[in-house]
Amino acid sequence: MSANADAVGLPMEALETPALCLDLDTYERNVERMVEYIVRRNGLGWRPHMKGQKAAPLALKAIAAGALGVTCATLYEAEAMAEAGVNSILIANQVVGEKKLARLARLVRRTPGVIAATDSLAHVRLVQDAAVTAGVEIGLLIEVNVGMNRCGIAPGEATVELAREITAAPGLRLDGLMGWEGHVLAFDDATKQTKIGEAMKALTSTAEACREAGIEIKIVSSSGSGTFRMAAPTEGITEVQAGGGVFSDLNYAKWGLDHDFALTILTRVVSRPTETRVVVDGGFKTMSVQHGLPQPLGLEVKGVLLSAEHGSLELSTPSRQPAVGDLVEFVPGYTDSTVCLHDEMCALRGGKLEAVWTIPGRTGHR
Ligand SMILES: Cc1ncc(COP(=O)(O)O)c(C=O)c1O
Known part of the structure; x- marks a missing residue:
C-alpha cells in the first residue's frame, strides 16, 4: 500500500x-549536465547506473534526455527496467546460479539488448550452457580489473585470451569490455586524475590488444559519478556508467561532484x-x-x-x-x-x- x-x-x-x-527540476538539471558533458561534449554513450536510482521512470527519463540505455547491478533490476520498456541494459555484474542464469536467458529472449559481464572462463562456460539450453545468444562484456581489485580479469593478454574463448563459444557474443575505477574516488584531484589515467589506459590498451588479435570490441564502458568528468575525455572509451550523479549527495560532493x-x-x-x-x-x-x-x-x-x-x-x-x-x-x-x-x-x-x-x-x- x-x-x-x-x-x-x-x-x-x-x-x-x-x-x-525527488525534486524533479533539480534532477532534470543534473541529467542535462551529464548529457551535455558525456554525450554532446565528449561524444560518448551514456548508460547511467540504476543501482542507486532503482525507480524505472528515472531510466525512461534519462533515455528521453539522451542516454542510450542503462547499467544495472542485479538481474532483478534489469528485469524491472526491461518490464518498464528499457531496451538496452548492461548488467555490470556476473550472473551466477542455475536459476538466475535461466532467468538471464529468458530476459535476453524478451529483450535482446540485455548484455552482462563476465571475468573468467569458468563463468563463461556457465553462461554459455544457459544460452545454449535456452536457444538464445547472450552478449557479454569482459570486466577488466583496472585497479579496484573487486571483480575483473587482469588487463592485457589474460583478457585477450578470454575474449578468444567467448568469440568461439556457442550461444555467446562478445560485445566489448568494461572497467570500473572505483578505487580512485577518495583521492585529491591531481592524484585522482593520474590514477584515472592509469585505469583508463589499462582498459583502452586491452581493447586495442583484442582488436590487434582480430577480435571486434564495440563497447568500452567505464566510470561513475565521482570520476566521469576526468575519465570521459579518454580516447578509446565508448560509454560512461555514471548514474548516482543525477541525485548527488554529501558523499558525491566529497568525491568532487x-x-x-x-x-x-x-x-x-x-x-x-x-x-x-x-x-x-x-x-x-x-x-x-x-x-x-x-x-x-x-x-x-x-x-x-x-x-x-x-x-x-x-x-x-x-x-x-x-x-x-x-x-x-x-x-x-x-x-x-x-x-x-x-x-x-x-x-x-x-x-x-x-x-x-x-x-x-x-x-x-x-
Ligand atoms: C560497475 C560500476 N560502474 C559504475 C559505478 C558508479 O556508479 P555511480 O555513478 O552511481 O556512483 C559503480 C558504483 O559502484 C559500479 O559498481
Missing part, C-alpha cells in the same frame, strides 16, 4: 513521513525534549549511515544521531523551532544506500507531489 499516492497534486506538507523525495542535491528525506518532528534537541521520525531504517550521516537542510546542528526510527539532532543554538509536527528535510550521506531503504519515491515539482514511484529490486533479487 502506498503511503503517499493519495497526495498527488498536493504540497509537500501533505506527505506522510518519513518520505523519500558539483551537482545540486535532488534527493532528500522528508521527516517530521515528533519530540522537542530540550531547547537544543529535535527528534524526527526517521532513523537509520530511513536514512543510510554508509559513507556518512545525512544532514538536515536549513538547521545549524552540532550532531546527528540515528537510531532505528528516531533521528536526534542537537541544535547549535537553543531554539523553539522547529516545533513538534514541523517538517525537517535531510540530504542523504549516500543516496545509493538510502533509496533501497524505501518502498517508494515521491517526485515533486515546485514543492507539489507530481508522482509516486515504486522502488523495485531493493534487496538484490526481489
Whole structure:
C-alpha cells in the first residue's frame, strides 16, 4: 500500500513521513549536465547506473534526455527496467546460479539488448550452457580489473585470451569490455586524475590488444559519478556508467561532484525534549549511515544521531523551532544506500507531489 499516492497534486506538507523525495527540476538539471558533458561534449554513450536510482521512470527519463540505455547491478533490476520498456541494459555484474542464469536467458529472449559481464572462463562456460539450453545468444562484456581489485580479469593478454574463448563459444557474443575505477574516488584531484589515467589506459590498451588479435570490441564502458568528468575525455572509451550523479549527495560532493542535491528525506518532528534537541521520525531504517550521516537542510546542528526510527539532532543554538509536527528535510550521506531503504519515491515539482514511484529490486533479487 502506498503511503503517499493519495497526495498527488498536493504540497509537500501533505506527505506522510518519513518520505523519500525527488525534486524533479533539480534532477532534470543534473541529467542535462551529464548529457551535455558525456554525450554532446565528449561524444560518448551514456548508460547511467540504476543501482542507486532503482525507480524505472528515472531510466525512461534519462533515455528521453539522451542516454542510450542503462547499467544495472542485479538481474532483478534489469528485469524491472526491461518490464518498464528499457531496451538496452548492461548488467555490470556476473550472473551466477542455475536459476538466475535461466532467468538471464529468458530476459535476453524478451529483450535482446540485455548484455552482462563476465571475468573468467569458468563463468563463461556457465553462461554459455544457459544460452545454449535456452536457444538464445547472450552478449557479454569482459570486466577488466583496472585497479579496484573487486571483480575483473587482469588487463592485457589474460583478457585477450578470454575474449578468444567467448568469440568461439556457442550461444555467446562478445560485445566489448568494461572497467570500473572505483578505487580512485577518495583521492585529491591531481592524484585522482593520474590514477584515472592509469585505469583508463589499462582498459583502452586491452581493447586495442583484442582488436590487434582480430577480435571486434564495440563497447568500452567505464566510470561513475565521482570520476566521469576526468575519465570521459579518454580516447578509446565508448560509454560512461555514471548514474548516482543525477541525485548527488554529501558523499558525491566529497568525491568532487558539483551537482545540486535532488534527493532528500522528508521527516517530521515528533519530540522537542530540550531547547537544543529535535527528534524526527526517521532513523537509520530511513536514512543510510554508509559513507556518512545525512544532514538536515536549513538547521545549524552540532550532531546527528540515528537510531532505528528516531533521528536526534542537537541544535547549535537553543531554539523553539522547529516545533513538534514541523517538517525537517535531510540530504542523504549516500543516496545509493538510502533509496533501497524505501518502498517508494515521491517526485515533486515546485514543492507539489507530481508522482509516486515504486522502488523495485531493493534487496538484490526481489
Ligand atoms: C560497475 C560500476 N560502474 C559504475 C559505478 C558508479 O556508479 P555511480 O555513478 O552511481 O556512483 C559503480 C558504483 O559502484 C559500479 O559498481
